[in-house]
Amino acid sequence: MSVSDLVASFAIFAAKQEGSEEVTPDHILLGCLRTISRFGIARIGPWGVDLEALGVDWIRRPEGPTPKVAYSSAAVELFDRAARIAGAEGRRKVEVSDLLAAFAGEERGLMGRLKRRHGITNASWRTAISRIDEDATESRKRSTNGSESGEREYLTPEEAAEALGIHVQTMRGYIRTERVPAFRLAGERAIRIRRSDLEKILEPLKG
Amino acid sequence: MAVFVVTRDLPGVTPELLQSAGMRAKSCCAEMTGEGQPVRWVRSFFLPESSQTHCYFEGPSKAVVEEANQRANIPFTRIFEVVEMTPEMV
Numbered sequence: 001m002s003v004s005d006l007v008a009s010f011a012i013f014a015a016k017q018e019g020s021e022e023v024t025p026d027h028i029l030l031g032c033l034r035t036i037s038r039f040g041i042a043r044i045g046p047w048g049v050d051l052e053a054l055g056v057d058w059i060r061r062p063e064g065p066t067p068k069v070a071y072s073s074a075a076v077e078l079f080d081r082a083a084r085i086a087g088a089e090g091r092r093k094v095e096v097s098d099l100l101a102a103f104a105g106e107e108r109g110l111m112g113r114l115k116r117r118h119g120i121t122n123a124s125w126r127t128a129i130s131r132i133d134e135d136a137t138e139s140r141k142r143s144t145n146g147s148e149s150g151e152r153e154y155l156t157p158e159e160a161a162e163a164l165g166i167h168v169q170t171m172r173g174y175i176r177t178e179r180v181p182a183f184r185l186a187g188e189r190a191i192r193i194r195r196s197d198l199e200k201i202l203e204p205l206k207g
Numbered sequence: 208m209a210v211f212v213v214t215r216d217l218p219g220v221t222p223e224l225l226q227s228a229g230m231r232a233k234s235c236c237a238e239m240t241g242e243g244q245p246v247r248w249v250r251s252f253f254l255p256e257s258s259q260t261h262c263y264f265e266g267p268s269k270a271v272v273e274e275a276n277q278r279a280n281i282p283f284t285r286i287f288e289v290v291e292m293t294p295e296m297v
Contacts, residue, residue: 008234069238070278071231083227092226 004094006173007031014056015069022072025103026110028079030056032099036132036169044100045128047118054110078102096169100129154183154192164198174201208245208265210291211272213283218258225253225260231279232262239275246275263289 011031015023033042033049033056040058042049051058071079079094082102086094103111104122114120155163160180161171175182175191180201182191217224232248239246246266253260262283266272269286276283 004230005234005237008230009237012234012238066242068242068274068278071235071280073280076227076231076280079227079230080224083223083230084221086226087221087223092222094226094230 002093003035003096003167003170003173004099006170006177007035007096007099010034011075012069016066017057017060019067021067021069023069023075024072024109025074025078025106028075028099029103029110030054032096034058035096035173038172045124045131047114047120047128049114049118095167097129097132100132101126104129153195155195155198157182157191157193160193160195160198163195164201208247208267210249210289211264211266211269212287212289213262213264213272213276214285214287215260215262215281215283216258217260217282220253220258220260225251228279228281232275232281235275235278236264239271239278244271244274246271248275 007028008031011023011027014027014030014034015021018027020027030051033054034051036042036044037049037051037058040051040056042051078099082094082098085101086092086098089098091098104125106112107115115125152159157171157175158168161168164171171180171193174180175193180193181197182193184191229248229251236246236248244267246264249263249265251260251262264272264275266275269288273286276286
């Protein structure tokens with residue numbers, strides 16, 4: 001599952017939680033924020049966005065019958081804009097930062113409310129978004145240089161992401177959705193993943 | 208599961224817009240599969256000279272493939288069931 005798959009699944013979940021028949025740009029923004037969040041807080045530059053304050057139950061998973069949802073035309077435009085941003089950056093795959101950047105000029109809906117609440121401008125939002133991937137890269141470098149991650153049985157989320165060559169936010173998404181088992185050090189906030197458990201998220205290619 | 212081809216006429220479409228449509232198709236297929244209606248986007252071919260796109264899906268029925276495309280909000284012209292043939296089968 002790629003990061004954009006995770007965003008889409010959270011966006012669809014947000015729409016279903018709301019009882020909406022359409023996935024709107026607001027749901028996609030919530031999907032982005034949930035993807036990059038830790039413990040319900042999405043950190044973007046100087047801003048910490050509390051998902052609970054936005055009405056998102058960031059722990060609950062869908063239960064029972066839920067409505068069928070379709071992407072709205074506005075959501076299609078948002079995905080198109082994010083794909084063009086990725087293309088302009090020389091990438092084909094759309095990352096969560098491309099989707100967040102696609103909201104930069106948005107003044108309506110949830111993005112408009114966040115802008116007004118936090119004093120976010122188009123430029124300050126794009127500046128903060130541009131650092132999301134840099135922060136993750138630095139974090140990966142620190143975890144690789146500062147330890148013998150190739151030999152230890154238990155890895156930090158950063159080391160586990162490095163071992164699979166994926167973004168740390170993707171790994172955090174796997175932990176949140178319980179696709180990979182994770183453990184908390186007793187009495188601590190630190191999370192560890194067993195190296196052997198990483199194989200559980202690898203699927204063989206069908207011939 | 209049966210294989211279906213979804214034909215689309217997309218004049219002026221760009222690789223970026225195809226990428227966007229692909230993301231939506233993939234996520235809607237995953238969602239429907241999670242809901243108990245297994246459907247999978249297999250691959251697509253874009254024919255630049257005719258602006259046509261042929262997208263192959265696996266699913267239990269034409270209706271399920273149609274629903275996946277409607278949920279993904281990707282326009283299409285027709286959906287046909289296809290019979291797959293590969294060199295290994297000959």
